[in-house]
Amino acid sequence: MGKYFGTDGFRGEANVNLTVEHAFKVGRFLGYYFGKDHKAKIVIGKDTRRSSYMFEYALASGITASGADAYLLHVTTTPSVSYVVRTEDFDCGVMISASHNPYYDNGLKVINSLGQKMTADVEQMIEDYIDGKTEELPLATRENIGRTVDYAMGRNRYIGHLIMTATRSFKDKRVGLDCSNGSAWQIAKSVFDALGAKTYVINAEPDGTNINTNCGSTHIEVLQKFVLEKGLDVGFAYDGDADRCIAVDEEGRVIDGDLIMYVCGKYMHENGTLNNDTVVTTVMSNFGLYRAFDQAGIRYEKTAVGDKYVYENMAQNGHSIGGEQSGHIIFSKFATTGDGILTSLKVMEAMLEKKAKLSELAKPVKIYPQLLVNVRVQDKPTAQADPDVQAAVKSVEEALGDTGRILVRESGTEPVIRVMVEAETEDICSKYVYQVVDVLKAKGHAVEGK
Known part of the structure; x- marks a missing residue:
């Protein structure tokens, strides 16, 4: 890990150890670096934190000052930025979010043209520029100054992509969604409504300071209570930027990332779509998960903690599913990063195709203390x-x-x-x-x- 960039981007308290000057310089470097031989295109997404708007403008100013064009997705999810970057010919993307952290924190997640987290060498160059270890970058002038483009259509295409991944209608299924007052607050409901579910949504009224506050995947007890009170078939909770998903079954039991990997991995194993018959986990996955995999004839690999390492293993070996106990689940056929909404759709697929309740699908896993x-x-x-x-x-x-x-x-x-x-x-x-x-x-x- 570098001075500023960790395993999940440049993160810190807004205007304390992550400032608008930092964001401006990140934008300046990206615009310059990717625009050396052409007019670079860089897409920006943000979550609902109050400071995300400030950082969005600072990034866009830096990008355009270096001569690149900044495309604004506005409030959206981290996986949507990844999807847009890799499918619509962008040089890179930036997601402004501190994920599950409190509202006063924020972060800059830089995504490469393949929709993956930016390589360490480029992050190091950004850090060197921020610290004044390299020469000042030239400013674009006259017609070479970049543009800022409203690109809400990119977010809409991502919503269409999610809907297209579903294998059947969710008609008559009663689904609860805890959107954490974050990035998923509009997108998740749009997807589930389009697929015919009876959708019940909580924590979808962001005010800039309530993201992740007593809600979402880090406060799953809220959704547990909601599912039981409403008599729902299933519930899904996301974090601030919606790259995680934790589920709740019809009995109010928490179905964390380990159990989701079992439910989806076993379903894929049975229908022949589990590449190499292998699921990729981190070293923090529960011992009970591995025992259940052994009984189901499913192999597994373990990586260091961090969805970045999970995806690296998946990409190198051609595996189709991997993730973390925290709810970062990657389905490599559809995404290059954890995607909370996609994960909830794949859980729904397993339930519908198996004609089973989520509690039944997860039952074989005995979670060890x-x-x-x-x-x-x-x-x-x-x-x-x-x-x-x-x-x-x-x-x-x-x-x-x-x-x-x-x-x-x-x-x-x-x-x-x-x-x-x-x-x-x-x-x-x-x-x-x-x-x-x-x-x-x-x-x-x-x-x-x-």
Whole structure:
């Protein structure tokens, strides 16, 4: 990860550590870099945060000042920007969003011409320009100054693309949608209405400061209550930029990303569309998911945490579905990034084609109890590499055998070592997590009281 760009773009609190000057310079660099030998076209989308409008204008100013044209999708989802970039001959795209973060945060997700997250080398060049490590870029003049173009039609084409992915009508299905007061607030209902569902929508009144506030995929209890109160067949909750989806079955049970991957992966396996009979997960997926895959004859691969790494694996190996427990699910036939609305459509497909309730489809997965303890440390690599810590981890692995697992990893954003155990009971999880945590503390790696 770079100084500004992490695994999910340039993110920070608006006008604190992500400023309009940053956005202007990102626009300046992209307009210059992609416009060296032609008139570059760059598409911009944004979520409903108040600061997204500010950053949209700053980006567009930078892009046009460098001589490129900025196309505005306005309020839209991250996957829609990815779709428009790769299908409509754009040089790149930028999504203004901090995803599931609070409204006062924001971010710039830069997307390449293939609809994927921008490569690290280009992100590094942007960072060097922001920090003044490179020469100032030339300003376009006269007729070479770029234009700003209203491009709402691109968002409409994306809606059409979603509708076309459905295999049958949703007629008479009662579906709840929690739009998180974010990017999905108009798009999701439009899609489900067009497919004939009886659509019940909550948290679709964005005011610039209520995105993700007690709603959406990070507060799934709201949708659980709504589904039960209304007697709905299923519910779907999205995050702020709608690249995640968490479902709720008709009994009010949470169907997270792991369970969605099982439901959709097994359905695809049965109808012959699961490439290589393999689902791609991250190392954080639940042990119970892997056991269910084993019983269903489905192979799986594990990547580092981050949908970026999931997609890299899928692209390299030709796999057709992968994702994260958090609800980032990628269907490579239709998208190059996680797409919450698309995910909900694919869950509906499995339910309709199998003529089954979502609770029935997810039932074979026994989710194992999980305990995650974060230990703040002085130095992550030193703590991780300590022979006594490694010996403690190995001891737990041997004790658990094939009845559970332990995962010890460094946080990508904090001075923290994460110790996670999954096992058959919560007591077993607690016993083995603290067996490792106690060693970290005894060896002096932990920073107490911070």
